[in-house]
Amino acid sequence: MTNLSNTTIAAPTRRIRWSRLLDHAVLIAGSLFLLIPLLIVLQTTTTTDVETMKNGPQLVIGSQFDDNLKDAMVKASGFSGENTGMSMLINSMILGLGFALGKIIIGMMAAYALVYFRLRFATLAFWLIFTTLLLPLEVRILPSYEIAQKLGLLNTYTGLIVPLIASATATFFFRQFFRSVPEELVEAARIDGAGPVKFFIDILAPLSQTMIAAMFIIMFVYGWNQYLWPTMITTDEDMYTLVRGIKQITQDLEGTNIPEYGRANMLALIAILPPVAVVIFFQSWFVKGLTESDK
Amino acid sequence: MAQVSLNNIRKIYANGYEAVTPTSFDIADGEFVVLVGPSGCGKSTLLRMVAGLEDITEGVLSINDRQVNHVDPADRDIAMVFQNYALYPHMTVRKNIGYGLKNRKIPADMIESKVQEAAKMLNLTDYLDRKPSQLSGGQRQRVAMGRAVVRDPALFLFDEPLSNLDAKLRHQMRIEIKALQRRLGVTSIYVTHDQVEAMTMADRIIVLNEGRIEQIGTPAEIYHAPASTFVASFMGAPPMNLIDARLADGQIMINGNTALAPAQGTGAITLGIRPEDVEIHDDAPIHFHVDIVEELGAHRLLHGQLADQDFTIHVGKDVAATPGATRIAIKPDCCCLFDPETGKAL
Numbered sequence: 001m002t003n004l005s006n007t008t009i010a011a012p013t014r015r016i017r018w019s020r021l022l023d024h025a026v027l028i029a030g031s032l033f034l035l036i037p038l039l040i041v042l043q044t045t046t047t048t049d050v051e052t053m054k055n056g057p058q059l060v061i062g063s064q065f066d067d068n069l070k071d072a073m074v075k076a077s078g079f080s081g082e083n084t085g086m087s088m089l090i091n092s093m094i095l096g097l098g099f100a101l102g103k104i105i106i107g108m109m110a111a112y113a114l115v116y117f118r119l120r121f122a123t124l125a126f127w128l129i130f131t132t133l134l135l136p137l138e139v140r141i142l143p144s145y146e147i148a149q150k151l152g153l154l155n156t157y158t159g160l161i162v163p164l165i166a167s168a169t170a171t172f173f174f175r176q177f178f179r180s181v182p183e184e185l186v187e188a189a190r191i192d193g194a195g196p197v198k199f200f201i202d203i204l205a206p207l208s209q210t211m212i213a214a215m216f217i218i219m220f221v222y223g224w225n226q227y228l229w230p231t232m233i234t235t236d237e238d239m240y241t242l243v244r245g246i247k248q249i250t251q252d253l254e255g256t257n258i259p260e261y262g263r264a265n266m267l268a269l270i271a272i273l274p275p276v277a278v279v280i281f282f283q284s285w286f287v288k289g290l291t292e293s294d295k
Numbered sequence: 296m297a298q299v300s301l302n303n304i305r306k307i308y309a310n311g312y313e314a315v316t317p318t319s320f321d322i323a324d325g326e327f328v329v330l331v332g333p334s335g336c337g338k339s340t341l342l343r344m345v346a347g348l349e350d351i352t353e354g355v356l357s358i359n360d361r362q363v364n365h366v367d368p369a370d371r372d373i374a375m376v377f378q379n380y381a382l383y384p385h386m387t388v389r390k391n392i393g394y395g396l397k398n399r400k401i402p403a404d405m406i407e408s409k410v411q412e413a414a415k416m417l418n419l420t421d422y423l424d425r426k427p428s429q430l431s432g433g434q435r436q437r438v439a440m441g442r443a444v445v446r447d448p449a450l451f452l453f454d455e456p457l458s459n460l461d462a463k464l465r466h467q468m469r470i471e472i473k474a475l476q477r478r479l480g481v482t483s484i485y486v487t488h489d490q491v492e493a494m495t496m497a498d499r500i501i502v503l504n505e506g507r508i509e510q511i512g513t514p515a516e517i518y519h520a521p522a523s524t525f526v527a528s529f530m531g532a533p534p535m536n537l538i539d540a541r542l543a544d545g546q547i548m549i550n551g552n553t554a555l556a557p558a559q560g561t562g563a564i565t566l567g568i569r570p571e572d573v574e575i576h577d578d579a580p581i582h583f584h585v586d587i588v589e590e591l592g593a594h595r596l597l598h599g600q601l602a603d604q605d606f607t608i609h610v611g612k613d614v615a616a617t618p619g620a621t622r623i624a625i626k627p628d629c630c631c632l633f634d635p636e637t638g639k640a641l
């Protein structure tokens with residue numbers, strides 16, 4: 001009897017659970033797969049182009065970060081000398097913000113009209129808007145370009161942003177959201193003397209906070225990463241966006257010069273950061289909104 | 296302050312459903328009128344037409360002798376309290392209460408003092424900076440009240456404002472609302488399907504059924520002289536007993552030849568007797584068989600058979616009761632007679 005109990009007590013050694021180990025191996029491999037390119041980008045921004053050319057990516061962190069940053073931000077590229085990293089960053093910002101805000105405003109207003117006003121054919125209008133999801137920019141790019149060109153919108157911010165702004169996605173999400181707002185809230189506001197504009201600004205917009213935040217995340221990143229349309233609509237170098245500009249620099253790779261690794265990767269880094277910042281910032285806001293407010 | 300007059304008001308919804316048949320009544324200045332009826336009878340529809348939230352299909356609605364059929368809700372000088380309170384969730388209590396004033400371009404310092412006054416009246420002073428989600432059901436209810444009283448309207452409209460509260464709180468709020476209305480003297484229309492609320496709060500009750508008015512009267516009139524079997528069975532808990540009877544020889548007869556009470560006329564009738572209008576005596580004339588005794592603390596309900604028809608008696612806790620045969624007497628002048636075909640009072 002004593003023997004038996006002794007052996008049972010002695011037994012607990014830490015058993016390795018192989019399935020657990022495997023899970024972690026998969027996760028670690030996945031993380032590395034995503035992280036290593038980013039680390040290479042980071043590393044390359046800290047060394048000189050010559051070193052990168054000679055040795056490829058290294059494990060050591062160099063001392064050239066400041067120089068590369070300065071290069072990337074202020075050094076002119078192209079022929080005109082008008083597009084620096086700074087100007088491209090500003091252009092990208094304008095595109096991202098204009099795109100996101102424009103889509104949110106248009107989407108909210110369209111949804112407001114569809115949900116709250118007794119429009120004739122409102123449902124038909126909604127489904128028409130909805131079917132435009134099937135016609136992304138790429139499908140209608142030639143007519144869109146022609147219209148923009150005829151309106152003299154080439155090489156303008158208006159031309160860059162406005163033709164992209166109508167959004168079935170945003171309209172759809174705001175419509176669904178507005179329909180979930182209790183009817184009594186509208187009625188209470190009517191009795192409180194709030195007209196359509198006041199109701200929209202004082203009540204509907206604040207209630208939509210979380211929806212706006214979510215839309216902003218999606219649309220900002222979407223706008224920031226636009227490549228095809230900016231390429232078509234802007235030919236002046238001072239209108240280039242970051243996503244386009246990086247391409248311009250990496251083209252040097254085919255030349256005989258030593259490619260500007262440091263500068264190109266620095267620009268790539270700069271191109272990544274704002275979307276990441278937007279996601280991080282708005283996500284916390286988004287979650288806060290979700291948990292705090294109730295309709 | 297206002298008197299309200301409805302003249303043949305009718306509502307047909309877009310799908311062709313007639314929710315309110317042509318309905319007329321007047322409400323005097325400062326009166327508290329309760330609209331009561333079963334679910335779906337058109338109470339809310341009627342109230343919302345008065346508020347201007349629903350179009351009036353036919354008829355004339357006047358507030359203070361001004362026809363308001365096509366006047367915007369905001370310009371009717373009314374305030375409404377909704378069943379689910381409809382507070383603006385993103386605004387503090389202070390802003391919720393003050394919103395209607397702000398939209399009417401009242402100066403900020405005036406709004407603040409009015410909000411403070413209303414908050415004091417409703418014991419909300421400590422909660423002015425909270426959001427509605429941080430309040431209890433009763434407090435939210437009070438904020439909804441605050442939003443109504445702060446505007447000092449001519450007419451209060453309530454649509455089942457207490458139905459989301461538990462029984463105890465409902466009782467308390469019932470008294471508070473009534474007291475507040477008395478104090479402010481504002482004409483009020485109050486919708487409920489709870490007949491206790493109707494009885495306790497109303498100056499006058501309007502009983503609705505299927506979009507029609509069954510009866511208008513003071514709580515006492517409605518209770519003691521119901522205009523139809525519908526009202527008789529809707530108002531009162533437990534409801535009035537309704538049994539088949541017959542008039543003969545100046546008596547109300549049931550089941551062959553038992554005479555219940557004197558009454559003139561002849562022919563079949565429906566007889567209505569309130570459960571508490573019955574006394575139990577060993578030497579009383581009428582046989583009653585008790586099946587179930589329901590113990591309610593302050594009183595007892597005896598469910599049983601009177602001449603083979605279901606009948607309920609309400610007795611005080613001091614009256615001992617056991618299932619089995621007993622004898623009862625009807626108190627004098629407590630019989631209501633109805634036409635068995637139409638259900639109308641005779």
Ligand SMILES: Nc1ncnc2c1ncn2[C@@H]1O[C@H](COP(=O)(O)OP(=O)(O)OP(=O)(O)O)[C@@H](O)[C@H]1O
Pocket residue numbers: 308309310312314332333334335336337338339340341488
């Ligand atoms: N928009 C509408 N279209 C068609 N019919 C409607 C509409 N709104 C309400 N009704 C119908 O009108 C009738 C009266 O509705 P109403 O909301 O006035 O009832 P109520 O007496 O307030 O009931 P409850 O006590 O359940 O609130 C109901 O039969 C309802 O189905």
Ligand SMILES: [Mg+2]
Pocket residue numbers: 338339340454
């Ligand atoms: Mg209702």
